[in-house]
Amino acid sequence: MADYRQMWADLDMDLATHDLLCDALPVAFGDVYLSQENRPSGMDYFNFVVSEIHGVRPAELIEHQKKGGKVFGTFCVYVPDEIIFAAGGIAAGLCGGSQFWVPAGEQVLPRSICPLVKASVGARLSRTCPFFRIADMYIGETTCDGKKKAWEILAQDVPIHVMDLPQMKRDKDIKAWEEEIRALLAKVEELTGNKVTAASLADSIKLINQKRQALNRLYSSRKSAPVPISGKDALLAIQIAFYDDPGRFTSMTNALCDELDKRIEAGEGVFPADAPRIMITGTPMAIPNWKLHHIVETSGAAIVVEESCTGTRYFENAVDESGTTIDEQIQALAARYMKTNCACFTPNPGRVQDILRLAEEYRVDGVIDYNLQFCGLYSTESYLVQQALKEANIPVLHIETDYSEQDGEQIKTRIEAFLELIGK
Numbered sequence: 001m002a003d004y005r006q007m008w009a010d011l012d013m014d015l016a017t018h019d020l021l022c023d024a025l026p027v028a029f030g031d032v033y034l035s036q037e038n039r040p041s042g043m044d045y046f047n048f049v050v051s052e053i054h055g056v057r058p059a060e061l062i063e064h065q066k067k068g069g070k071v072f073g074t075f076c077v078y079v080p081d082e083i084i085f086a087a088g089g090i091a092a093g094l095c096g097g098s099q100f101w102v103p104a105g106e107q108v109l110p111r112s113i114c115p116l117v118k119a120s121v122g123a124r125l126s127r128t129c130p131f132f133r134i135a136d137m138y139i140g141e142t143t144c145d146g147k148k149k150a151w152e153i154l155a156q157d158v159p160i161h162v163m164d165l166p167q168m169k170r171d172k173d174i175k176a177w178e179e180e181i182r183a184l185l186a187k188v189e190e191l192t193g194n195k196v197t198a199a200s201l202a203d204s205i206k207l208i209n210q211k212r213q214a215l216n217r218l219y220s221s222r223k224s225a226p227v228p229i230s231g232k233d234a235l236l237a238i239q240i241a242f243y244d245d246p247g248r249f250t251s252m253t254n255a256l257c258d259e260l261d262k263r264i265e266a267g268e269g270v271f272p273a274d275a276p277r278i279m280i281t282g283t284p285m286a287i288p289n290w291k292l293h294h295i296v297e298t299s300g301a302a303i304v305v306e307e308s309c310t311g312t313r314y315f316e317n318a319v320d321e322s323g324t325t326i327d328e329q330i331q332a333l334a335a336r337y338m339k340t341n342c343a344c345f346t347p348n349p350g351r352v353q354d355i356l357r358l359a360e361e362y363r364v365d366g367v368i369d370y371n372l373q374f375c376g377l378y379s380t381e382s383y384l385v386q387q388a389l390k391e392a393n394i395p396v397l398h399i400e401t402d403y404s405e406q407d408g409e410q411i412k413t414r415i416e417a418f419l420e421l422i423g424k
């Protein structure tokens with residue numbers, strides 16, 4: 001990595017502790033990613049982004065701030081990036097995916113909170129992540145209890161605007177979400193000093209839809225057998241989508257997809273055509289959480305789709321682009337975002353339907369229902385997910401884990417037994 005020490009010092013980061021993270025990440029990335037064979041060359045861009053993870057993009061965000069722009073940190077796929085970009089701001093996903101930050105989170109949170117929340121709080125409070133330092137404002141949401149209470153703690157350290165996400169999907173809930181989007185727009189206008197216009201919102205709706213289309217293309221390529229890209233690589237791309245420049249991300253992902261199309265035409269893949277095809281469903285995997293994918297794919301199976309917020313929930317359903325007034329555009333945004341099926345809703349039959357649909361589309365041989373430890377929402381919904389999969393005769397394995405490596409061997413043993421059961 002180039003020398004960014006001055007930039008990190010200017011961000012008032014804890015440089016000594018941050019050095020430990022900078023030393024550990026390339027080793028983990030080398031072991032998990034660079035050890036793979038026959039990777040598409042289009043992954044070079046994403047490798048580069050990781051190799052400069054705390055350098056290049058943070059430097060771009062700071063450049064944007066120097067020109068008077070604002071940066072908004074987000075934590076959930078219900079927060080509409082379109083509003084932020086329409087006001088000339090930049091949205092960057094901040095969810096923490098590393099065990100490195102968990103102890104700092106546990107200093108202010110109970111142990112029995114999910115690792116994603118603990119790592120996110122820990123990344124801010126330990127001053128060891130430039131993204132968490134750079135953001136002018138965090139945008140939280142009322143999705144799960146852990147996050148709701150974490151915002152109150154983080155609010156002592158950084159300005160936060162919290163969006164009140166409804167828990168049901170009745171017409172009045174969709175209307176209520178429209179109001180929340182309107183309130184976000186007002187807040188973003190206030191902080192950036194820029195007015196959102198129907199024209200600027202139309203542009204940002206197109207920009208984010210194009211990113212969704214590129215990710216859709218990437219995922220569709222994984223419907224082929226042999227699969228032209230590993231699950232690990234597809235996961236990395238979508239993790240980077242959360243904070244990369246959207247236009248650049250779209251063009252780099254489309255370039256990768258051009259290469260994947262050629263591989264599909266040539267019948268080339270990264271796993272044998274008869275390798276077991278696995279879907280992951282459940283809680284998000286924020287960068288650099290590659291734990292489950294690594295175990296599954298080094299056990300000989302291919303992960304072909306993730307029904308997750310770092311998966312299909314992030315890019316399925318485009319925003320209707322036909323609105324010509326801000327009111328119509330906000331309605332279209334609310335309608336699109338409320339189609340996403342997170343376990344924080346009740347009832348949430350759409351998620352089970354999505355899982356069954358994706359199982360068919362991606363021709364999966366088995367599903368791993370993945371649950372971050374202490375996520376009450378997804379672990380409880382697991383009962384209905386497993387029931388539906390069993391009824392559809394699709395083998396399912398429930399895995400609950402955290403970010404540590406301690407249970408790696410035990411998970412590997414369970415996955416190997418599951419793959420044997422699938423019989424491929």
Ligand code: SF4
Pocket residue numbers: 075076077078143144283284309342343344
């Ligand atoms: S799992 Fe739910 S709360 Fe978490 S990022 Fe996804 S939509 Fe948001």
Ligand code: SF4
Pocket residue numbers: 114115116117143144145146147283284372374375376377378
């Ligand atoms: S994984 Fe579950 S507990 Fe953790 S932030 Fe997401 S919804 Fe909340």
